[in-house]
Amino acid sequence: MLVAVPKEIRDGELRVALVPDIINKLTRLGLDVAIESGAGLGAQANDDAYKAAGAQIVSGDVLKSADVVLSVTALTPAQIATLKKGAITISFLSIVNQRESVEAAVKAGVTAFSLELVPRISRAQSMDALTSQALCAGYRAALVGAELSPRFFPMLMTAAGTVTPAQVLVLGAGVAGLQAIATARRLGAVVSAYDVRPSSADEVKSMGATFIELELESLEGAGGYAREMTEERAAKQRELLTPYIAKSHVVITTAAVPGRTAPRLMTAAMIDAMQEGTVIVDLAAETGGNAEGSKPGEIITTAKGVRIWGGKDVPSQLSFHASSLYSRNVVNLLTLLTKPSVEGSQLAFDINFDDEIIDGSAVTHAGVDRKAGK
Amino acid sequence: MLVAVPKEIRDGELRVALVPDIINKLTRLGLDVAIESGAGLGAQANDDAYKAAGAQIVSGDVLKSADVVLSVTALTPAQIATLKKGAITISFLSIVNQRESVEAAVKAGVTAFSLELVPRISRAQSMDALTSQALCAGYRAALVGAELSPRFFPMLMTAAGTVTPAQVLVLGAGVAGLQAIATARRLGAVVSAYDVRPSSADEVKSMGATFIELELESLEGAGGYAREMTEERAAKQRELLTPYIAKSHVVITTAAVPGRTAPRLMTAAMIDAMQEGTVIVDLAAETGGNAEGSKPGEIITTAKGVRIWGGKDVPSQLSFHASSLYSRNVVNLLTLLTKPSVEGSQLAFDINFDDEIIDGSAVTHAGVDRKAGK
Amino acid sequence: MELTAIAVISIFTLSIFVGFEVVSKVSSTLHTPLMSGANAIHGVILVGAIIVCSHASTTLELSLSIAAIILATINMIGGFVVTDRMLEMFKGKKGAEK
Amino acid sequence: MELTAIAVISIFTLSIFVGFEVVSKVSSTLHTPLMSGANAIHGVILVGAIIVCSHASTTLELSLSIAAIILATINMIGGFVVTDRMLEMFKGKKGAEK
Amino acid sequence: MSDFVYDLIGLAAGVLFILALKGLSHPRTARRGNLLGALGAGIATVVVFFHGEIENLGWILGAIAVGTIIGVPAARRVQMTQMPQLVALFNGVGGGAAALVAIVEYLNLGDKATTAVVIFTVFTVVVGCVSFSGSIVTFLKLQELMTTRPVVFPGGRFVIAATLAAVLGSSAWVVIELGTTPLLVVAGLSLAFGILFVLPVGGADVPIVISLLNAFTGLTVAASGYVLNSTLLIIAGTLVGASGTILTRMMAEAMGRSLFGTLFGAFTAKPQDTSGAVEDRPVRSGSADDVAILLNYARRVVIVPGFGLAVAQAQHTVRELADLMISKGIDVAYGIHPVAGRMPGHMNVLLAEANIPYDQLVEMEEVNPTFGQTDVAIVIGANDVVNPAAQTSPGCPIYGMPILEVSNAANVIFLKRSMRPGFAGIENELLYDPKTMLLFGDAKASLTKVVSALKAL
Amino acid sequence: MSDFVYDLIGLAAGVLFILALKGLSHPRTARRGNLLGALGAGIATVVVFFHGEIENLGWILGAIAVGTIIGVPAARRVQMTQMPQLVALFNGVGGGAAALVAIVEYLNLGDKATTAVVIFTVFTVVVGCVSFSGSIVTFLKLQELMTTRPVVFPGGRFVIAATLAAVLGSSAWVVIELGTTPLLVVAGLSLAFGILFVLPVGGADVPIVISLLNAFTGLTVAASGYVLNSTLLIIAGTLVGASGTILTRMMAEAMGRSLFGTLFGAFTAKPQDTSGAVEDRPVRSGSADDVAILLNYARRVVIVPGFGLAVAQAQHTVRELADLMISKGIDVAYGIHPVAGRMPGHMNVLLAEANIPYDQLVEMEEVNPTFGQTDVAIVIGANDVVNPAAQTSPGCPIYGMPILEVSNAANVIFLKRSMRPGFAGIENELLYDPKTMLLFGDAKASLTKVVSALKAL
Numbered sequence A, B: 001m002l003v004a005v006p007k008e009i010r011d012g013e014l015r016v017a018l019v020p021d022i023i024n025k026l027t028r029l030g031l032d033v034a035i036e037s038g039a040g041l042g043a044q045a046n047d048d049a050y051k052a053a054g055a056q057i058v059s060g061d062v063l064k065s066a067d068v069v070l071s072v073t074a075l076t077p078a079q080i081a082t083l084k085k086g087a088i089t090i091s092f093l094s095i096v097n098q099r100e101s102v103e104a105a106v107k108a109g110v111t112a113f114s115l116e117l118v119p120r121i122s123r124a125q126s127m128d129a130l131t132s133q134a135l136c137a138g139y140r141a142a143l144v145g146a147e148l149s150p151r152f153f154p155m156l157m158t159a160a161g162t163v164t165p166a167q168v169l170v171l172g173a174g175v176a177g178l179q180a181i182a183t184a185r186r187l188g189a190v191v192s193a194y195d196v197r198p199s200s201a202d203e204v205k206s207m208g209a210t211f212i213e214l215e216l217e218s219l220e221g222a223g224g225y226a227r228e229m230t231e232e233r234a235a236k237q238r239e240l241l242t243p244y245i246a247k248s249h250v251v252i253t254t255a256a257v258p259g260r261t262a263p264r265l266m267t268a269a270m271i272d273a274m275q276e277g278t279v280i281v282d283l284a285a286e287t288g289g290n291a292e293g294s295k296p297g298e299i300i301t302t303a304k305g306v307r308i309w310g311g312k313d314v315p316s317q318l319s320f321h322a323s324s325l326y327s328r329n330v331v332n333l334l335t336l337l338t339k340p341s342v343e344g345s346q347l348a349f350d351i352n353f354d355d356e357i358i359d360g361s362a363v364t365h366a367g368v369d370r371k372a373g374k
Numbered sequence C, D: 001m002e003l004t005a006i007a008v009i010s011i012f013t014l015s016i017f018v019g020f021e022v023v024s025k026v027s028s029t030l031h032t033p034l035m036s037g038a039n040a041i042h043g044v045i046l047v048g049a050i051i052v053c054s055h056a057s058t059t060l061e062l063s064l065s066i067a068a069i070i071l072a073t074i075n076m077i078g079g080f081v082v083t084d085r086m087l088e089m090f091k092g093k094k095g096a097e098k
Numbered sequence E, F: 001m002s003d004f005v006y007d008l009i010g011l012a013a014g015v016l017f018i019l020a021l022k023g024l025s026h027p028r029t030a031r032r033g034n035l036l037g038a039l040g041a042g043i044a045t046v047v048v049f050f051h052g053e054i055e056n057l058g059w060i061l062g063a064i065a066v067g068t069i070i071g072v073p074a075a076r077r078v079q080m081t082q083m084p085q086l087v088a089l090f091n092g093v094g095g096g097a098a099a100l101v102a103i104v105e106y107l108n109l110g111d112k113a114t115t116a117v118v119i120f121t122v123f124t125v126v127v128g129c130v131s132f133s134g135s136i137v138t139f140l141k142l143q144e145l146m147t148t149r150p151v152v153f154p155g156g157r158f159v160i161a162a163t164l165a166a167v168l169g170s171s172a173w174v175v176i177e178l179g180t181t182p183l184l185v186v187a188g189l190s191l192a193f194g195i196l197f198v199l200p201v202g203g204a205d206v207p208i209v210i211s212l213l214n215a216f217t218g219l220t221v222a223a224s225g226y227v228l229n230s231t232l233l234i235i236a237g238t239l240v241g242a243s244g245t246i247l248t249r250m251m252a253e254a255m256g257r258s259l260f261g262t263l264f265g266a267f268t269a270k271p272q273d274t275s276g277a278v279e280d281r282p283v284r285s286g287s288a289d290d291v292a293i294l295l296n297y298a299r300r301v302v303i304v305p306g307f308g309l310a311v312a313q314a315q316h317t318v319r320e321l322a323d324l325m326i327s328k329g330i331d332v333a334y335g336i337h338p339v340a341g342r343m344p345g346h347m348n349v350l351l352a353e354a355n356i357p358y359d360q361l362v363e364m365e366e367v368n369p370t371f372g373q374t375d376v377a378i379v380i381g382a383n384d385v386v387n388p389a390a391q392t393s394p395g396c397p398i399y400g401m402p403i404l405e406v407s408n409a410a411n412v413i414f415l416k417r418s419m420r421p422g423f424a425g426i427e428n429e430l431l432y433d434p435k436t437m438l439l440f441g442d443a444k445a446s447l448t449k450v451v452s453a454l455k456a457l
């Protein structure tokens, strides 16, 4: 059985789906591993390291003969077309935005797993790549905020006067938001946060930050995710948040609702009301942006001197650890798909849809779009 | 008496020598303040803010009629030529590298104070701009290290495996180095540091980092600064530091000896021996670089995948607070030059060379180069 | 020699103070062993039982006092032994410094 | 009634225990007031002085015992007063809870 | 041996008893204290044979032998869990012995019978009998030979009050009439009262009652001392009476019970609300002192932090505890579950804030095999990550998640505020495990108490 | 009044004394304890007039009046700093009184003179006289009416030993011969011995000796109690003797002195090395307990951290202390000097690590005006930043630097390891200020002790 890892082709993607030091987990299972030459370069893993870890290095196409393909971004329809029938792909795969890839997988008879759909149950946490990548993004977001701000984060009392600590506001306290809180607090900022989920107040406090209580109903959906809100509530929320935003030096936004465009938390008017030199770090820029005017991968400076950093491929910026965590998620999911190999017997895959995780994350199987209409 | 603040003309300089909220200290002394229009834009201080603080905004030349000129970088010979005889300038001014400005000041009969020469005595700490700017640089250095590294700084034990903490090495534990240590530690890195001064071991430990003890003689010069070392000792030091450097993920170098080019702490060979993805943050790049190959204002990636960030105008990157601290240093020095004004009498300057600070920092006075031959 | 009333009262009063003071701060883990130890101590009623037995003249007195001796002995010896067993957990202690 | 020897010894022994126990943990700031308070307490020798004075037959005895009364009174009353003054710092205490 | 020397030796035995109680109040000296007590008792017993005429020596020695043969094996063989009932039994026989001594002395009294002596004798009989029968009932309850729940019957309180009145009345009768029959009536009524007194006491209050009866027995011994003119008995009895009273109060406080409620439960005759009412199944909840002692005598402790630690922001306090243990030579590690808390690396952020050295943090896979050699696992505000249901209950939301196997440690301590479950919302069987001790309360407050208690040891 | 009632009241007074000592051992109850003691003494004194025949009533009342007139104003007027010598004086007169009582009793003895009574009488005379003359000498020393340094003369130890031998010899003579003259010889020799005993004791040891003499006086009172057949005096005297002995040991420990050295200094007759030898000028060094008490009774405390706090990495411990004080209702602030530490913002980094809320950190300019309302400024590992030389000594390296004006606080506590100066290398006069207390040791260790002590209060 051959597990193949192609080079990521999306622009700016530095991660790799398998890092060298986890390959032994697969070979111990009896799997062969083939890596496209140079696939790990963005993540400090050169071909030699892979070779040393027991993988074979393939220049050019690794997909043709693969039984399993591991990647970070979804394979393109063209890539999928080259796969064997019955092959398995594991990657991020949006059933909303990447329809072509889904359809290609149906056509090719490929079993495509999407890490986005791994259910948020305790047992699946080790396969939850959304979480592991959000962790990287949250950490980066706080660093970016500190880096772009013309102010110190910590308080410092010096002979040349006292530096007051930066006020950091985190909107959306999910995995990324909590990590951003933690990182900003570590740097010494005074951090407050807001989220729509009721349980997040305790979570924010458990990070040592202040939770902003707004007099609004809370929104909790399935699996610990948020629900989308009505435009009326959104407007009310923006209004109530405005004073908190106005006094912040750095605002980090991470709000998301699965499968939807990101909620608009800050309008251009709110941003104009902010102090000069303020920084907005919008982690949701790729899905529409929490802040009006944010552009993924760009830093926009408004007329009033506010800078909006739009996140793009944020985990890639921490390529080493993001890849390392992602690899483990992928390998754990792959392991779940293998039958515990009986002594001597050939390793086989066992795609058992009774398992909640497999059922949840398998997008296509045997020519069927299992998530059609969802 | 008029205190003037021109716009900084050096490229990349975002700081301003006087921020709005300290102007009242000068006006209370009876001084008038004139700001060149737009001088504070890099540091989030627009003309309106200055006006509100009681300064007058001058478009174009502010120097002509000024009794005192405050700036961050030294005035150019051309600027100095326009000054009144007997005018006072306060700025950074290197008596080694900025000879033309010194000579122009002698010619113009200007009294030029250099903040670089403020002696390191307790009373002068509030005027010590080297320290306040080094503070900003040290903080930035650690942030840059975290930002450029493809690794997390903190340790994180997650469902997708454990992220081990980054190993950060700080070479030169002066003001900037200590602040870099503090910031890296706050982010969760494991920090060790080395310096040549004997007292630095305790100082490093007092920041919670590990001090690297090398079996080398220590070098302490006057005023708490280091002395220059012989090439033999430098080679020995490099050799002994090599293993520590090799296992680090981020190396921050801040070593400096006043008035000299920065000591070379890492050769190209040592850098090549480092792991891929390692980051070197060289704060001394502008004065020759502690790391071989560092270029101020650039990020050099070596063939082996090590990135060297060369600092340039680093405090400018924290323009708001750097300016704010600098302003206070300058105002404190200026205050020292004024005679405590007797009720009703006109404010006068009193340049009393019996005062150690004034004597130490005045480079030129009444047509004499006071530091000639130093 | 008989004890005078005031002597008895003084001894009684002082003993109360001593009793209060010595156990005034006991961690709850020691409550049971302490109770058990105190319980064993009141087994010294054995001394009284022996005295009355040694003066017993009638069979009734003798048999009652023999019963008293048996009971008191059980109380005393059994009590100390069981207390010691309870305290076994404190045996292997390393010298907790201070 | 005279106290028997064993009563005296018992009372003495028990008092020693009480004395040890009650002061076994005193913070050093209280050392001096405690010493001073104890000092005042031994001023009850005044009682003894009064007794001997009330039986004094010769002038010598009388004058010695009057001297004893004066000294004992100074010891007792002065002692309590000075102790109270030492303890003034503990007066304005806010109810340190617990 | 002269009376004086005899009394002096008796006094020495009394001093040994004082030292015994003193020693028993502190873990480090407890064993020695008990031995000193035994020494005192031994001396007192031996010396009595050398003082005055001893008749019936054979009978006496025989009786002592019988008592020893009964008492020692019972004490030796009893299981740890059954010790309390044995103590109750021993206390009861002590009370019985005191009552018997008083009766015999009474029979023997003759002309020595001053009113004071008679009063003390009757007191001894009454209290000794109450202690005897009461202790037997507590023994039966603890041994589960009868129901452990409060036994209440209609009109019970009137029966009890009437019995008490009868005891007092017949005692007065004895003092006035000086007859053997009245004394036996007193004895009988007292036995009945002892039973009635203890019957309405429910489960958790039983140890408190034992302690109280123990103090009572002490007082009877002191009274016997007066009657028998023995300084030793006066001192020993009073000591036990006084320390027993204090101890009873402390026990009631430590268990959060009202002493008054326990004692007069008999008269109010309503069933006590026992802790069983709150939770159906019993859990073992301890005090900060108990936790401290467990920790103090451990060689290896693993701290398991969870979301509750973060909520309580107790990271600095937990470090304090760990440092304290380390300074006592205890091997301390933190067992970090990968999903403890609510964010990946939550525990790391938290513990790093308290500057806990990275090398004390041990990953789940590494720490799990070491629980077998761990004396105490202290679980602070964690729940799901140690819930064995993940391994044993297919179908539950956490099934299949690897957990920290704290149940392999010799003792498990949970610091949490209530019996509420964690994130996954499922019950944790481990909370009901016999080797688990719960310390309820906010994690920070609890840890602070444990630190103080540990420092005081 | 019957003997029994009289004795009973005496016993009650004894109980009051016990409660007094108990109360005096704890800051919160100390005042009440003292009052209970006074109450006991009052009762005991009053009741003696109602028991038995009282002759010479006028003389007695007159003498009491005289004693009161002398004692009360002395006690009232004395300055705080002179209290120790007053206690010494009071103790001395108490000893003198006991000796006088014994002498009179001896003159009166007649046929009651059993050997035991005589021995106790002589004991009282000896110890009472030693206590009297010894206390007078300590008084003179403390009042600086004579040198405070140990007085040693060649051959001194032989003189002392000889005097002691003479005291013992003449005592034996009294016991055997029963004469007034021998007793007066004993008294004289004892007075001499008392002087000789105390002369070689140096400065810091004097309070220890006072405490010891106090315990001695207690024992004489107990002995008088035996002679006068008074339970009260036995109990009171023994109590003082026992508690005084313990107290003496504790004082010696707290001051780091050897009790043995202090006591037998007289015999070894070499000058004690006093703390004065290490430093020329005296400093007031205290214990963690002292610091804790000062803090406990403060309303406002300002913590001044410096480089030493960072070196000791005591940031978590200082937070613990602050939290504890806040929980006791004390107003706590950190006064941050702009150049404390070795890096701008050093203290901020440090204190942020311990998660100390930013609003507790107060800048120098803001905190300086508040020192006047501050009860305690606790300077932890800082030195230059509070050194008044910056304001008072032109020419010194820190002259002109603004400082934290902790000397305006009512009390200043320094936590440092030694008398060594800080970064600037100059002496700090504030260390020698009378309102300064020094707690030597590593800042973290010291703070840990203070926290424990404060918790225990």
Ligand SMILES: NC(=O)c1ccc[n+]([C@@H]2O[C@H](COP(=O)([O-])OP(=O)(O)OC[C@H]3O[C@@H](n4cnc5c(N)ncnc54)[C@H](OP(=O)(O)O)[C@@H]3O)[C@@H](O)[C@H]2O)c1
Residues within 6 Å of the ligand: A122, A125, E305, E306, E307, E308, E309, E311, E312, E338, E339, E340, E341, E342, E343, E344, E345, E346, E380, E381, E382, E383, E384, E385, E386, E415, E416, E417, E418, E419, E420, E421, E422, E423, E424, E441, E442, E443, E444
């Ligand atoms: N790490 C992640 O990335 C992540 C993300 C989302 C969800 N999760 C889930 O979160 C759970 C983590 O497990 P866990 O054991 O850390 O937490 P947990 O199972 O939620 O248990 C926390 C326990 O702490 C107690 N507690 C709360 N506040 C307290 C306080 N102030 N003082 C003392 N105790 C307090 C609660 O009991 P009382 O109420 O009785 O006090 C509760 O039982 C797992 O189920 C995991 O799947 C993890």
Ligand SMILES: NC(=O)c1ccc[n+]([C@@H]2O[C@H](COP(=O)([O-])OP(=O)(O)OC[C@H]3O[C@@H](n4cnc5c(N)ncnc54)[C@H](OP(=O)(O)O)[C@@H]3O)[C@@H](O)[C@H]2O)c1
Residues within 6 Å of the ligand: B122, B125, F305, F306, F307, F308, F309, F311, F312, F338, F339, F340, F341, F342, F343, F344, F345, F346, F380, F381, F382, F383, F384, F385, F386, F415, F416, F417, F418, F419, F420, F421, F422, F423, F424, F441, F442, F443, F444
């Ligand atoms: N902040 C800055 O930017 C900066 C930079 C360079 C220099 N400075 C200078 O540094 C000084 C700072 O003043 P400061 O008051 O913070 O420090 P300091 O004057 O240097 O005093 C520190 C004190 O801490 C004590 N200490 C050291 N280690 C200790 C430990 N482990 N436990 C307890 N005490 C300990 C030392 O006394 P023992 O040895 O007796 O214990 C010392 O007296 C100023 O003179 C300032 O000018 C400041």
Ligand SMILES: NC(=O)c1ccc[n+]([C@@H]2O[C@H](COP(=O)([O-])OP(=O)(O)OC[C@H]3O[C@@H](n4cnc5c(N)ncnc54)[C@H](O)[C@@H]3O)[C@@H](O)[C@H]2O)c1
Residues within 6 Å of the ligand: A120, A121, A122, A124, A125, A128, A130, A131, A134, A171, A172, A173, A174, A175, A176, A177, A194, A195, A196, A197, A200, A223, A224, A225, A226, A227, A229, A254, A255, A256, A257, A258, A263, A265, E342
């Ligand atoms: N049990 C598990 O296995 C597990 C694993 C990981 C995460 N979780 C839970 O799921 C939660 C969400 O995870 P996520 O970070 O991946 O979510 P996400 O990335 O989908 O959303 C980020 C956050 O934005 C918030 N948000 C949405 N709309 C908002 C609005 N209008 N205003 C403000 N905030 C808004 C959401 O509540 C969420 O907290 C986590 O907080 C965690 O508790 C559970």
Ligand SMILES: NC(=O)c1ccc[n+]([C@@H]2O[C@H](COP(=O)([O-])OP(=O)(O)OC[C@H]3O[C@@H](n4cnc5c(N)ncnc54)[C@H](O)[C@@H]3O)[C@@H](O)[C@H]2O)c1
Residues within 6 Å of the ligand: B120, B121, B122, B124, B125, B128, B130, B131, B134, B171, B172, B173, B174, B175, B176, B177, B194, B195, B196, B197, B200, B223, B224, B225, B226, B227, B229, B254, B255, B256, B257, B258, B263, B265, F342
């Ligand atoms: N008393 C005061 O007022 C005052 C004020 C500020 C700083 N200081 C002292 O001065 C010291 C130096 O200050 P700075 O940061 O401005 O110095 P700097 O910028 O000149 O040098 C930075 C550091 O590099 C170190 N260094 C030089 N050569 C080195 C080599 N070959 N290898 C390793 N390290 C080398 C120096 O020792 C110094 O610590 C500070 O640490 C501080 O203690 C004193």
